[in-house]
Amino acid sequence: MAYADPEAGRAADRERFRKRTAARVAQGLCPRCGERPPAPERSLCGPCNDKRNAASRARDARLRAEGKPRRDPVREREYERERSRREAEARRAAGLCTRCGRQPAALGRSSCEPCLEKRRAADRARYAAGKAAGLPYGGANADAKRRAGRAKSRRRQKARKDAGLCIRCGKRPPVEGGTTCTPCRQKRQAAEQRNYAARRAAGCCTRCGEPVFEGLSRCRPCALADDAGRSPERKNARSRQRYAERRARGLCTACGAPSQGASRCPTCAEKSYHGSGYFRGIPVWDPRWTVIELDTGKEHGPFDSAADVALCLAFEKLDRDRVEVLSDASPMASLTAWG
Ligand SMILES: [Zn+2]
Ligand SMILES: [Zn+2]
Ligand SMILES: [Zn+2]
Ligand SMILES: [Zn+2]
Ligand SMILES: [Zn+2]
Known part of the structure; x- marks a missing residue:
């Protein structure tokens, strides 16, 4: 039959071929010749298998002579992936080890105990070799290892x-x-x-x-x-509350001793003053700052710039209303809400 449109002709050929193959398979015949039943465990009959194998060998020889790969590597990989996926699926459904397909899988696992042990031994050997070569995580994918480690520690933290x-x-x-x-x-x-x-x-x-x-x-x-x-959400509500309580009760915000209404008792105030650059007699060109945590009395610095003070607060995760920042340029100007 002649078609004006070659694409329509090809589609009709494909459809006719598909129908003929389906009819032969339905009759239990070799789909290639339609004369004999297929050989056992095969889809073609014996003579058709021989013919196709000879054709494949001839094609392989020609490709080899031309220096080309016998198969399309991309298609081959795809085919192999799909084939092994089907195989694993069938083994899983049968309750067998997906690796060897010979023994039943271990409880709750997809492989049998001997296959699991084989894999563990291989993992250990690879790790030891990588470690001996000085590779981080024994040469394993560091990102994946770190991700797994983080997930494990998240689970452990949640349980605790x-x-x-x-x-x-x-x-x-x-x-x-x-x-x-x-x-x-x-x-x-x-x-x-x-x-x-x-x-x-x-x-x-x-x-x-x-x-x-x-x-x-x-x-x-x-x-x-x-x-x-x-961000404001990260503020430590508990220490802010303690600071406010101590302040309201007229106690030192650092140690909790009575302070006659001052934010710090004389001892704590002197301690932070002594810690400042002013007390140590550093010449005053540029002011330097000391950060004092109001609820612990811990000191940071001194810092050379206001920017470094801000960085210290960020790094120590301190809130500005939880610290006192002393400047040695004017030691009296200690602010409870520096900023
Ligand atoms: Zn045949
Ligand atoms: Zn196995
Ligand atoms: Zn602990
Ligand atoms: Zn105190
Ligand atoms: Zn950095």
Whole structure:
């Protein structure tokens, strides 16, 4: 039959071929010749299989002679993926190990116990080799490992939180309104301070440890990230409340001793004054600042610029109404709400 449109002709051919194949298969005949039934476990009859194999070999030889791959590597990969997916699916449905297909899968797993052990041994060997070569995470995909680690620690923290325990040690109950116990909190703060000081001294970003331009305490990306993260929601409600309570009851906001209405008792006030650059007799060219945490009395600094004070507040996650900032230029101008 002749078609004016070659595309319509090809479509009609394909349809006729499909119908003929379906009819032969329905009759239990080889779809290629329609004369004999297919060979056992095959879809074509014996002679048709031989013919097709010979044709494949001839084509392979021709491609080899031309220096071309015998198959389309992309299509081959796709086919193999699809084939192994079907195979795994069938094994899973039969309750068999999806790896070997010979033994039943272990309880709650998709592989049998021998296959699991084989894989664990291979993982251990690869990790050991990677570690010996000095690769992080033994050469495994670091991103994936970090992601998995973060997910695991999130699960552990949630379990501890639900059990009413400190999310860091899981041994003691957390401080009221917090998530960690007092020893863990102190340990973390000490580590952060050590880290901050070491990075500052080395001229590195105090957040990520990358080198920074001289004098700056954070690199630009970290500074931007911190500024974006500093929001009223992050304020520590508990310490603000304690500060307000002590202030209202006429107690020192740092130690809780009676202070006759002043924000700090004479001892605490003197302590922070002694800590300031003014007391140490540093010549006054430019003012320097010291940050004092009102609820712990802990001091930070001195800092050379107002910007560094802001960075310290951001890094220590301090709220401006929880700190006193002393300037050695005018020691009397200590503000409870610096800004
Ligand atoms: Zn045939
Ligand atoms: Zn297996
Ligand atoms: Zn703890
Ligand atoms: Zn940084
Ligand atoms: Zn005090």
